[in-house]
Amino acid sequence: MEAKVSFEDFFRFKNPNFEFLISRMRCAFEVNEVKYEDVNTINMIKFKKYMTDEVHNSSLKTYMAVISATVSLMAADGLCQHIDFKNLGRMKCEKPENIALTEEEVKNLH
Numbered sequence: 001m002e003a004k005v006s007f008e009d010f011f012r013f014k015n016p017n018f019e020f021l022i023s024r025m026r027c028a029f030e031v032n033e034v035k036y037e038d039v040n041t042i043n044m045i046k047f048k049k050y051m052t053d054e055v056h057n058s059s060l061k062t063y064m065a066v067i068s069a070t071v072s073l074m075a076a077d078g079l080c081q082h083i084d085f086k087n088l089g090r091m092k093c094e095k096p097e098n099i100a101l102t103e104e105e106v107k108n109l110h
Contacts, residue, residue, distance in 0.1 A: 007036045
């Protein structure tokens with residue numbers, strides 16, 4: 001009988017250019033190895049929040065799309081649960097940016 005392929009091995013095979021995401025998922029999920037059962041909605045929210053501090057929003061959208069496509073394949077095979085990445089995509093995780101006017105800019109407003 002053939003051994004079941006691990007999540008990480010499948011992800012590497014499907015996405016060789018995005019292997020670095022595995023280490024990021026490990027950090028966000030707080031695990032030593034990402035397993036199929038670790039890939040759930042709660043952990044993907046953690047991942048998105050974790051990555052917000054790491055990368056620009058446009059890169060994060062790309063990474064989420066790569067993971068979404070891979071998880072969809074796995075879910076079709078019954079390996080991972082279905083995750084609604086559309087709702088995750090709508091979740092705002094952008095870092096707030098505080099912008100203040102200088103004294104000169106305030107004077108110019110009057």
